[in-house]
Amino acid sequence: MTIDIDGPIQVNDGPLKPSEYAQLVPSDPAAVPMEELRRRLKDDGYLYLKGLLPREDVLAARRAYFSYLEPSGVLKPGSDPVDGIFDASKDVTEFPGIGVGRLEDMAPQAQEFVSRALSAHAQPWYAQDLCKHPVLLEFMARFTGWGTERTLPLERTLLRNNIPQAKAIGVHYDQIFLRYGEPTSVTVWVPMGDVDLRGGGLIYLEGGHILGKQFEDEFTTKAKASGLSDEEAKSAFNRNMLSSGVLTDGPAAFGREHGRRWLVTGYEAGDVVLHTTYMIHASTINNDKNHVIRLATDLRFVDSSRPWDEVGS
């Protein structure tokens, strides 16, 4: 990876040293055969598809989102909503992320911001036009081999805005949140807009899908050894992991502890990254020099002919 000319990549527990990260490797969906794309997801735990979706369709959703949130005062006055520029004269704590604290305890402006960020999930420009984008559905049906009938996008999605400097999601793998389903679901992370290398993008632990599976197996073995049934082991796992929802908040220390690098990149609208259910990932702190708010969503696809997580969070 090239030298940091623009400052370090920041995560929750500080900067990553250049030796602690490497490039997330892109794949061109128009040029690489499907078999090879499948092999990459299986072998690497992730598949970073450049330009899968039409850029203008992703930007239309970004524009609609920020127009919808604009009344909360989050955007720089006079800026174009599609750019999603944060009003840097305001304090980040005035714009809490989803799930941070209780609505009724917030100031009116924060309440408006969070309520809009939540109700955005139900708007047609998101729930239909983006989440059910025909290019995405068609690609996933072919890629998984489940076909259009069985390829089910879960209604439960998480559309997250990352305001500059706000805390990022900690280190986790998604099976933690999908515990009641088989581990065959695939997450599609969709950046909704361009994300600078320092703009708060998702990062993946090199070989993280193998480590995630090890965590899971070790826990299950321990739970079984202590006499728990499969179901009891699952709910013990939930209690254990979901108390915070993540393995740890700090990617830098986690990477060092496990002797692995984080795979990083800047993203463009239209890119998506698929990852498997044990793949370990986190987000970086949004340090975008132009105060661009990072917007992205996690979409999950399951085989509807198999048991899948209908109850989890």
Ligand SMILES: O=C(O)CCC(=O)C(=O)O
């Ligand atoms: O958008 C983020 O910061 C986190 C996304 C994520 O964890 C996922 O897509 O599984």
Ligand SMILES: [Fe+2]
């Ligand atoms: Fe995740």
